[in-house]
Every structure is written in structure tokens, then in C-alpha cells.
Amino acid sequence: MDEHGKGLGEDLERIAGQMLARRRALAFLASAGTSALLAACGGEDATASTSSSGSTSGSSSSSSGSTTDSSTDSSSSDDTASSSGSGSCIADPSETNGPYPADGTNSSGGSTSNVLTNSGVIRSDIRPSFIGSTTVAQGIELTLELQLVDVNNGCAAIEGAAIYIWHCDVDGKYSLYSSGVTTESYLRGVQVTDSEGKVTFTSIYPACYSGRWPHIHFEIFLDGLTSASTGRTADLISQLAMPAATNTEVYTGDSRYTSSISNYNGLSLSSDNVFGDNTSAQVAQMTPSVSGSLTAGYSATALIGIAG
Structure with missing residues (x-):
């Protein structure tokens, strides 16, 4: 009873102050939540970016490895062809001229x-x-x-x-x-x-x-x-x-x-x-x-x- 004894004006002033304080608190909480959400989203993008970068790097490495293997095989094939292309020979054995040589x-x-x-x-x-x-x-x-x-x-x-x-x-x-x-x-x-x-x-x-x-x-x-x-x-x-x-x-x-x-x-x-x-x-x-x-x-x- 004593708490409200000063009349309606004082009550309105007190209520207005409480509402302002409540709005400030809500604004603070909203701001903090948004920052946390942005931080969380930013972290996921970074992780995805890192993962993508790692995947691309791995793909490039794999491609590079494939190219190296192909180059090695080609070189090996060329060596074989060169070796084969150089030719080799042995002496043909003597054989009979048979009964019809003329x-x-x-x-x-x-x-x-x-x-x-x-x-x-x-x-x-x-x-x-x-x-x-x-x-x-x-x-x-x-x-x-x-x-x-x-x-x-x-x-x-x-x-x-x-x-x-x-x-x-x-x-x-x-x-x-x-x-x-x-x-x-x-x-x-x-x-x-x-x-x-x-x-x-x-x-x-x-x-x-x-x-x-x-x-x-x-x-x-x-x-x-x-x-x-x-x-x-x-x-x-x-x-x-x-x-x-x-x-x-x-x-x-x-x-x-x-x-x-x-x-x-x-x-x-x-x-x-x-x-x-x-x-x-x-x-x-x-x-x-x-x-x-x-x-x-x-x-x-x-x-x-x-x-x-």
C-alpha cells in the first residue's frame, strides 16, 4: 500500500523505467545472439572452405601423381620401342637345298x-x-x-x-x-x-x-x-x-x-x-x-x- 501511495504519475514513471530497462536487456540479448550465430556460421564456412581446399589439393596431388605415372610409363614404353627398334640378328643355320634346287x-x-x-x-x-x-x-x-x-x-x-x-x-x-x-x-x-x-x-x-x-x-x-x-x-x-x-x-x-x-x-x-x-x-x-x-x-x- 505504501509502495503505491504516491499516485498514478509515480507509478507510470516507474513502469516506463522498467520497460526501458527490459528493452535494453532484450536488445543486448538479441545482439549477443546474432553475434554468436554469425560466428557459428562463419566457422562452418571456414571449415567448408578448408575442407574444399584440402579436397582440391588432394585432387591436384592425385592428378599430378597420375601424370607422373603416365610419363614414367611412356618413357618406359619409348625405351622398349627404342631397344626393339635397334634390331638384333643371329646367323641363319645352313639347311639342305632339297631334291629340286635347279x-x-x-x-x-x-x-x-x-x-x-x-x-x-x-x-x-x-x-x-x-x-x-x-x-x-x-x-x-x-x-x-x-x-x-x-x-x-x-x-x-x-x-x-x-x-x-x-x-x-x-x-x-x-x-x-x-x-x-x-x-x-x-x-x-x-x-x-x-x-x-x-x-x-x-x-x-x-x-x-x-x-x-x-x-x-x-x-x-x-x-x-x-x-x-x-x-x-x-x-x-x-x-x-x-x-x-x-x-x-x-x-x-x-x-x-x-x-x-x-x-x-x-x-x-x-x-x-x-x-x-x-x-x-x-x-x-x-x-x-x-x-x-x-x-x-x-x-x-x-x-x-x-x-x-
Whole structure:
């Protein structure tokens, strides 16, 4: 009662003072709350920024690591290619010239058979006959590039050497010798190596006859045409082994080679009486690299190593 005894004016003044104090308190609390909220929001953004920065840095580091690995792999690949590109060679082993060489070392029909004394044998396309006949051997076209290198001189190319090649026809027969083709002289020819040690022949893919792995014979004459008059003066006599995958493709894909299928079945390089005793490295070098198809024909390349 005494507390309110001074009248309405005093009460109003006291109430106004209390309300002002209350507003100031609320304003202070509101200000403090806003600051705390802003601080909290600012901290979250900073954390997110830090996290983002860390993530970006990690991504960059990962990317950098990936680039480094890629660069290392590329360098390793280049080294391998360079090493492979530098080339290597071994000496081809000497092999028999077989019973059908026509190189003056044996006879056919009672007389010495030697195409090397006929100037017509020097040719690139060996499909036509060139002695008394112009018959062209039929079969899938084969372009054969040979490169002659000196194994005693860092695999350097040998220029000016004569290379004589011969092989059987689509029926497994050899011109000048086999029944039915004794008057033919196809699939025989001589070329002289160029500055890269290379010669190129156009022929047909050889058939497979009974008992032998498909092959091509060759003789090397380092002194060139002057010494290429008989097989007895050859510096190397050897053979090329045709690759298995191409053999199968040709013999099963072209009806002209039908007789080769049964002859080829059951054969292997390891059991062949010529290639069977060679090392894996020798067989690899004696086997041409072949590309192409039944319709377009095939291209083959082979390296021949000799001590020059």
C-alpha cells in the first residue's frame, strides 16, 4: 500500500523505467545472439572452405601423381620401342637345298638342271615360267621382302649380294622336276640386294606337300651375280618356315590348296626334318612376318643373318 501511495504519475514513471530497462536487456540479448550465430556460421564456412581446399589439393596431388605415372610409363614404353627398334640378328643355320634346287647341283630328266645360268632368272616377279614356256603359276599372291644382314658387323645391311629363291606351286610340285611341270620354270628367281640389304619377290603362297612343313628355299651369294652360277658356290643355303596361322588360313580358305589340308594336318615345326633341330631363336628368325588376307593377298618380310 505504501509502495503505491504516491499516485498514478509515480507509478507510470516507474513502469516506463522498467520497460526501458527490459528493452535494453532484450536488445543486448538479441545482439549477443546474432553475434554468436554469425560466428557459428562463419566457422562452418571456414571449415567448408578448408575442407574444399584440402579436397582440391588432394585432387591436384592425385592428378599430378597420375601424370607422373603416365610419363614414367611412356618413357618406359619409348625405351622398349627404342631397344626393339635397334634390331638384333643371329646367323641363319645352313639347311639342305632339297631334291629340286635347279642350281646345277643335281639333274632332272637325265640332265643337269641349272636355272642360274639363264639370264631370265634375274627377276622380281617369279610367277611366270621363263624357259620355253610363259605359264603363270596360280595361287594366292605373296610379296616377299628379304633383308640380308651381317651378324659380325652389328647387323649391318649387305649390299650387292645375290639371293636365289624357289618353292613349290599350289599343288606341291616343283617346276623342272615334278610330274606334269617338268617343262615349267616358274617360282624361281634371283634378285640383288640394295643399299638396305633388301630384295623383293612377287610369288604365290607355297602349298604343303606330304612330310614337310610349308617352306621357301633360298641361297645367298655374297659376291653377287658373278658367283651365282651354281649352288656349289653359295655362301649360305637355308629355308624359311611359313607361319602356322597363315598356313591354316590359306589352306582352308582357298579351294586351290585343298590337297594341302590333309598334308598339313599333324605336322609341326618341332617334328619337321629340317626345322626340328633348330633353336627357338633360329626358328623365329626363319619364320617370315606375314600380313594380308585371302582376297588381297599377303606380304611377308624376313631377316637373313650371315657372317659377311
